[in-house]
Amino acid sequence: MRLLLANPNSTDAVTHACAVLAHAAASPGTEVVPWTNREGPAAVDSLYTDYLAGGPLATRLASLTPRPDAVVLAGFGNYGTGAVKEVLDVPVVSLPEAAMAFATPLCHRFVIVTTSPRMIAYTEDVVQLLGFAPRCAAVRSVDLPPIGAGDPPADEVVVQLADVVAAARANDRADLVILGGARLSPHAEALRLRTPVVVIEPVACAVALAESLVRLHLTHSKTGKFAPPPRGPRGVRL
């Protein structure tokens, strides 16, 4: 099957990093096709860039040919996930959807660690919107500089992550951690060496979930929320 791995931001390095994780997670026979949202912002690190990302993301994916068998939206946020589901019939899975779906059978309560303090409120809204609040012990964050400003050394990021996880285990009683940002995903393996808590890397989960949906011939319901957008004179052209 062909799985489109759509990075909602325009930074190729992020697309590439996610693609590495996606390839590693994919089953034999799955072709992962990386795609970068060229018209999107360099990063989705605010509500504003979320909206800058979502419009072109949905528009471009709506007209993509050939249609992939499924789409993974490779960012840990909202950026129009529902909009993409409206304009497509094939399964569409975002990172928080997949990560939280996979986390539920694996823990009592999970913590999500995001990339910077300002993304905590944003991420809490995503959790609430997707209905996983009863299982989310807390949203916490490390503190990475803005994308493009140069990432800290991997070791330093992992130490930050391990500290946040240890605190969430002690204070929030979380027994599983979800890495809540595409920039954090590459550190999953290193983090696993430093904590007994289960570490969820969302790209792998989203690839696996998308593959499963394709195999089971399941896609999102088109009878309600995700029905195709109505057309009007100056409206949507799909």
Place this chain on the structure above:
Amino acid sequence: MRLLLANPNSTDAVTHACAVLAHAAASPGTEVVPWTNREGPAAVDSLYTDYLAGGPLATRLASLTPRPDAVVLAGFGNYGTGAVKEVLDVPVVSLPEAAMAFATPLCHRFVIVTTSPRMIAYTEDVVQLLGFAPRCAAVRSVDLPPIGAGDPPADEVVVQLADVVAAARANDRADLVILGGARLSPHAEALRLRTPVVVIEPVACAVALAESLVRLHLTHSKTGKFAPPPRGPRGVRL
């Protein structure tokens, strides 16, 4: 004071209809400046058009000169309300925010009537996101054709609204109704003649709330969720 009335869609007729309501609600001394989101979709009638609206809406409002004293986002939805708050320092009020804020002291539980069945799920998400679910008895809808396909006669819309409100009063025990769509707002007065339930017209509430915030020197907090977006090499330029 100068109050920008920003219609998130590109349909001038909607901007105009809202402007009429806004002028009627504004205090003496308030200048209401209508603004249409030229780069937006003809209507926000889906999650997809919500995202098409929000990106250009936030971008244009961010660079608008001279800065208004406050902004009313004249659509009953999300379309990047939080994004606009991030990029502006002056008060920004959306229709659902204002309508639900004003409804809370006036009722036990309110019903929101939206424009078509497909907008019910969308509107439920807005209610949830803004935290008003404990006071919302239900989201119901009339069934208007897509914008631009020609609106039904006003009488017919009012009859539909009155029927929905009567059902919501009986079944959902709602004692107040919020008109959940800019296309419904002009029918508020006519509806009031047909129901004893209090009718909230959101444009008027948003104008009044925006005026109050300006007068009280209050604006949204910039210390958390609505802090300015971080800048990066290819990131946001405000």
Place this chain on the structure above:
Amino acid sequence: MRLLLANPNSTDAVTHACAVLAHAAASPGTEVVPWTNREGPAAVDSLYTDYLAGGPLATRLASLTPRPDAVVLAGFGNYGTGAVKEVLDVPVVSLPEAAMAFATPLCHRFVIVTTSPRMIAYTEDVVQLLGFAPRCAAVRSVDLPPIGAGDPPADEVVVQLADVVAAARANDRADLVILGGARLSPHAEALRLRTPVVVIEPVACAVALAESLVRLHLTHSKTGKFAPPPRGPRGVRL
């Protein structure tokens, strides 16, 4: 318009302090008429005094002539707010109703600071009753002596407030503070100099909200919870 500023307790100094804030917040053309609940307790600092206040408050306001255009209940509590709405047709706004309504578009989550630890549970119940729990990060308190025992110097109160707000920002991730007591309201301006968090002073919000409701010809619904009390042989005479 004539706006009755009704202090639910019998302490003139509190009425006066609130009147100062109300006058400052009122629009030109609004006459603020201070009123003290002579038959009420010296302070509403318990559930008991809440009930001592509410009975005479509702009874006296029901028979007040001439009827004001709206009523602001100038205490941060319950003390029969719903009862007053039952016996009046004009808009009635309590301080927590107005403060939380105004806070919702301005923040992610607010903290309420009340006057003493024992009022925390009381205030939590008010928040729950009004349906704002999803937006309330926490209720915290300073520790003022009972009313009449002599207030601490203003500087000291402000320092206490600033400390509580700083802690709520760090620990509860609140990005807005509501001053949850009429005795705290006069310190709003001084507190604003000491914190980047938005400070909501409820008297001003309630005045603005009441004015708006009058201007928009909105009042509470009389079709449900706030219908006039039924009359009985020894029952209510309105």
Place this chain on the structure above:
Amino acid sequence: MRLLLANPNSTDAVTHACAVLAHAAASPGTEVVPWTNREGPAAVDSLYTDYLAGGPLATRLASLTPRPDAVVLAGFGNYGTGAVKEVLDVPVVSLPEAAMAFATPLCHRFVIVTTSPRMIAYTEDVVQLLGFAPRCAAVRSVDLPPIGAGDPPADEVVVQLADVVAAARANDRADLVILGGARLSPHAEALRLRTPVVVIEPVACAVALAESLVRLHLTHSKTGKFAPPPRGPRGVRL
């Protein structure tokens, strides 16, 4: 032990009817002392009369001598239950508290039937305030005339009750009903003959709960919400 059965309204017939139920429920050795709130309203059938009841109720009970061993507040509402707990050290149990506490081990979800449609919102607030919303399937009502206007024949009330219960069983999937009003309590036995659903009569539960608390030397906590009201120069004198 001496158990004060305090009717929050001033109608002796209600006190008497409750006393009959209380005597029937009391253990040997328990003396039930009926008490009528002479300064209260004829009925608590609104938020207004709730407050009219609560002030004198708490004040008189605070100074009652000799102190009873426990107090049952014989009305299905709020009317200052917390205020009474503040001013007393002995156990205080209201009808909704006792009825819902006893219902929890006996059902999946209960329905409360109140006396008239206007009391539904009032009763929903009581349920919410006491924290039993997760177990309450719905609040429904019969439609009794105001107290003193002459009660319908008992048969008619029972038929109304049975109809409401049957509907709540079918539609709300309730498997237990709580009679939510002192005027409904006398019909419990007759209702039991007409429904397989368990019928909770709150006066009996409150008597039993109060007796248990006395026997176990338990009373409400005085370290938080129910601490004695603070005294001030013109404040409370207990």
Place this chain on the structure above:
Amino acid sequence: MRLLLANPNSTDAVTHACAVLAHAAASPGTEVVPWTNREGPAAVDSLYTDYLAGGPLATRLASLTPRPDAVVLAGFGNYGTGAVKEVLDVPVVSLPEAAMAFATPLCHRFVIVTTSPRMIAYTEDVVQLLGFAPRCAAVRSVDLPPIGAGDPPADEVVVQLADVVAAARANDRADLVILGGARLSPHAEALRLRTPVVVIEPVACAVALAESLVRLHLTHSKTGKFAPPPRGPRGVRL
């Protein structure tokens, strides 16, 4: 009346300790009949032992002759409480049901202290299942060794309990503590000497609640969740 005190585990010492508490709490005329779940595990200290306990517990109690007038399930957990209610018609009360029912009129929010950190998640599930989450400030724990490994000296347990309660009072603002484990119950009296917070000992509450239900001729509803199990070819034989 005959009250069966059923210990879901097989440890006689626990049965005995609970029986001492039950006898002390029982009214004159109540015969407490201790019963030990011989086929159950030595302790219910995990989800696994919960299930090991519940099957034989329900099966043996279903066929017990003579039927007692009521059953108290003397463990602080789930272990098939609902199963026992299905197979019996007489009132069945578990410790968490009784303790939380009694706690609701006595506090603002309670803390449950369980026996070891691993039982916190288990106990949170019990609270959630029974619908008391709105009143539960937190679940905390002391750290006892596994049953049979030798209990620490009573003094040490009480010190641990007092420390946890003090922390819960300060941090979670709990004003009542429920001892969440049969092994903790015997320390209630000693703990009361060390904290001003009300201490709920669940065995006593369950005995009192069961007695009350018998006296009031109340038992769990058989019209819904607790209807007798359906019979099938190899199914249940009651």
Place this chain on the structure above:
Amino acid sequence: MRLLLANPNSTDAVTHACAVLAHAAASPGTEVVPWTNREGPAAVDSLYTDYLAGGPLATRLASLTPRPDAVVLAGFGNYGTGAVKEVLDVPVVSLPEAAMAFATPLCHRFVIVTTSPRMIAYTEDVVQLLGFAPRCAAVRSVDLPPIGAGDPPADEVVVQLADVVAAARANDRADLVILGGARLSPHAEALRLRTPVVVIEPVACAVALAESLVRLHLTHSKTGKFAPPPRGPRGVRL
């Protein structure tokens, strides 16, 4: 990989029917090993049979050799899912866990249809326990006879299912249905021909989820709720 498909009840026909679905859903290379809980009840159709199933289920699976790579618990209920997770290190997935996890990205709100009215309350508890209540529009049921009494013709079951789904779509606004019982799973394909709503067949989802977890080297956290049961003198022997 070897996937154990564990039927919690003792009815081979159910095991077989699930195995057919599991084989159809499994990836190449996955060996599905059906397993029947010989010591369990004929059906899990009550809380009692849930507990009869769970004890032997966990005990036998704990000692199974060789250990499978993952376990699917092929019943739509609880029956000790958490207990099995405690005693095993390999991924364990129950039908409701998998079905609801897969449903979340595919709909606004789902309805679960269970096998008989009495299982509605049981299933509501499962939904609540797993934390999916915010996404569950309702639990509804068809009305199958007890297992072993002879199933109705498949056509009749499908008609019942289609009717319930149509009602749930209209009244509960569900846009996806989960077949909440192993006996309903075989009808998924036929139901899909009769409704536009997405139909989730849980066995397939559980197989896919279990395969994904194995491939991603993920299993449930052993640091909290699912840690191995503590051992004691007469305790658990794993």
